[in-house]
Amino acid sequence: MDQNQPYSFQVNLQGMISLLSEHLYSNPNTFIRELLQNGVDAITARKNLDETIVGKIKIQLPTDEDAFFTFQDNGIGLKENEIHQFLSVIGESSKRNDNIDGKDFIGKFGIGMLSCFVVSEKIIVETQSIFEDHSFRWTASSDGNYTIENLPRNENVGTKVILYSKAQYKHLFGLNHFLPQIRYYGNALTEEIVIENKNDTIIVNETKAQWINGNLEKEDLLQIGRDVFNIKFLDAIPFHTKAGDCSGVLYILPQKTSFSGKQNHRVFLKRMFLTENDNGLLPSWAFFVKMLLNSNDLNATASRESLMHNDVLREVKKELGEIIKHYLESLKTLNPEIYYKIIQVHFLHVKAIALEDTEFLQLVINDLPFETNKGFRSFRNIIETGQTIYYCPDFDEFKQVQRLANFQGNMVVNASYTFDEELLRKIASAHPEYKIQAINSYKLLNSLQSIDEKEEISLLGIRTKILEILKSYNIELEFKRFQPSDTPTLYTRPEESAFNNTIKQLKENSNPFASAIQSIPQEVQKKPVFCLNLDNSLIQNLITITDTDILTPIVQVLFVQAMLMGKYTVSEKELTMFNDALYSLIVMGMTNFINI
Numbered sequence: 001m002d003q004n005q006p007y008s009f010q011v012n013l014q015g016m017i018s019l020l021s022e023h024l025y026s027n028p029n030t031f032i033r034e035l036l037q038n039g040v041d042a043i044t045a046r047k048n049l050d051e052t053i054v055g056k057i058k059i060q061l062p063t064d065e066d067a068f069f070t071f072q073d074n075g076i077g078l079k080e081n082e083i084h085q086f087l088s089v090i091g092e093s094s095k096r097n098d099n100i101d102g103k104d105f106i107g108k109f110g111i112g113m114l115s116c117f118v119v120s121e122k123i124i125v126e127t128q129s130i131f132e133d134h135s136f137r138w139t140a141s142s143d144g145n146y147t148i149e150n151l152p153r154n155e156n157v158g159t160k161v162i163l164y165s166k167a168q169y170k171h172l173f174g175l176n177h178f179l180p181q182i183r184y185y186g187n188a189l190t191e192e193i194v195i196e197n198k199n200d201t202i203i204v205n206e207t208k209a210q211w212i213n214g215n216l217e218k219e220d221l222l223q224i225g226r227d228v229f230n231i232k233f234l235d236a237i238p239f240h241t242k243a244g245d246c247s248g249v250l251y252i253l254p255q256k257t258s259f260s261g262k263q264n265h266r267v268f269l270k271r272m273f274l275t276e277n278d279n280g281l282l283p284s285w286a287f288f289v290k291m292l293l294n295s296n297d298l299n300a301t302a303s304r305e306s307l308m309h310n311d312v313l314r315e316v317k318k319e320l321g322e323i324i325k326h327y328l329e330s331l332k333t334l335n336p337e338i339y340y341k342i343i344q345v346h347f348l349h350v351k352a353i354a355l356e357d358t359e360f361l362q363l364v365i366n367d368l369p370f371e372t373n374k375g376f377r378s379f380r381n382i383i384e385t386g387q388t389i390y391y392c393p394d395f396d397e398f399k400q401v402q403r404l405a406n407f408q409g410n411m412v413v414n415a416s417y418t419f420d421e422e423l424l425r426k427i428a429s430a431h432p433e434y435k436i437q438a439i440n441s442y443k444l445l446n447s448l449q450s451i452d453e454k455e456e457i458s459l460l461g462i463r464t465k466i467l468e469i470l471k472s473y474n475i476e477l478e479f480k481r482f483q484p485s486d487t488p489t490l491y492t493r494p495e496e497s498a499f500n501n502t503i504k505q506l507k508e509n510s511n512p513f514a515s516a517i518q519s520i521p522q523e524v525q526k527k528p529v530f531c532l533n534l535d536n537s538l539i540q541n542l543i544t545i546t547d548t549d550i551l552t553p554i555v556q557v558l559f560v561q562a563m564l565m566g567k568y569t570v571s572e573k574e575l576t577m578f579n580d581a582l583y584s585l586i587v588m589g590m591t592n593f594i595n596i
């Protein structure tokens, strides 16, 4: 063996075809798309020489008499050497040639024709080149052999592809299946595409996607949106991007959309349908938008089922994001009704944009809705109260705080929803003039009016007694005056003490991890606070009780009740204490020993 002798790779055509059919071309209808694309490219090449040519594609479906399918274009045709060079070499394409402007063409990989082998054992191409005085017939079979025959000159320049359906794919060539498929791919093309079926001639692409031209009225665009997506959109925004030479329409959805759900779009490349996926063309926050887009300058992957993720695509995405933002900006003055509707329906997405873009935040800030202890309010409305706006990032905390806040006259925002906390923090740092603060019940308690030292001293006796009654609870006891006066007590735990609580619960369940967890060093451990409201008549009576037997059950009942009111979990031990205390009080009440 000559060690240096070079060998060439061999291609197993049948293996290649099954590879393409099973993996690259995910559905057998791909041949329709590829034939369409070749026909359109051939017409484009001819138009580059003679712009008066009107492109036409004629399709004949198999009939009972003629079992074959034909697909005919009036494009540039193929010369004999081109048949050998491009049609017969897998991976060769005439459309990469820089002499003819390759950018005009849809195809470029030189493999599309192979998709015909998925549905047909042989491919026949009859072609009359604009440059030849006679035509050729190329017959290729899926075993990798082909022949070329000379045919007389055909007055009709162009190419006809003839296929013989494999038994299992006969249904693909029936009108009912074929027509919607070719419309799906070719509806936006400007070349006239007709199907000649028995005595009928059916025009495939009547409307030719006029939305691409960018000169339609809004009403027409909305109607197209309704026809294509079956949705009555809130608004339609025609656009053009410099990057990717894209044009189309952005539609605003009329209902709330899930933030993670994917939208279906219609993306076309040089007017050929490519995909329903936006392929990352829209920013992630633009879930309230559906899109019709045609690009003349983006690139498809070889499977032609998605776009290549390159710099141009990233630029298009940036431009589309800007277009949506500018649209919302101008809408506020041009069409406030739609603006407020969009804010109302899509506030989640609008908040997402505002979080990403400070300028946009300034634009919409006043109109953003937030849930507060006084219902849903716009930010403008909230800020107009002139008071400090507190927000709770936690829903349970919000539930506890809101009642107290109502009586204090404070506004509290429930910032437990997506984006709210981050957004309020962003607003607070961008606008120091607004008083916005995170709050929890513990902090709110600290903000309540304390009693003076003199009064504090006068309460020392009762303080000691209450603490003695509740000594198994490591609490801080406070006396305050606050509204609503019908609230006798408050119980609240600082966030840190949730940790202690966990240890407590683990201990109660004799969990062996309790001591291990307890040994983790902590920052200063704040205690839960049990607060008595001196403005409440019950508490005013309670502090005068000297008999510990009477005081004990009252304190115990009030303590557990305060925990329950604060929505804290009450353990078995506390429930038992509550029941026993209540029982004692009932007994005492019945014997008329107490009168509070």
Ligand SMILES: Nc1ncnc2c1ncn2[C@@H]1O[C@H](COP(=O)(O)OP(=O)(O)OP(=O)(O)O)[C@@H](O)[C@H]1O
Binding pocket: 034, 037, 038, 039, 042, 073, 075, 076, 077, 078, 086, 087, 092, 093, 094, 095, 106, 107, 108, 109, 110, 111, 112, 113, 114, 159
């Ligand atoms: N209808 C046609 N008219 C003229 N030339 C054609 C026609 N169909 C195919 N060809 C020639 O055959 C070549 C190979 O076609 P094929 O569909 O396999 O690949 P392509 O269109 O170049 O690229 P892609 O794989 O991206 O579709 C083309 O580059 C073109 O030169």
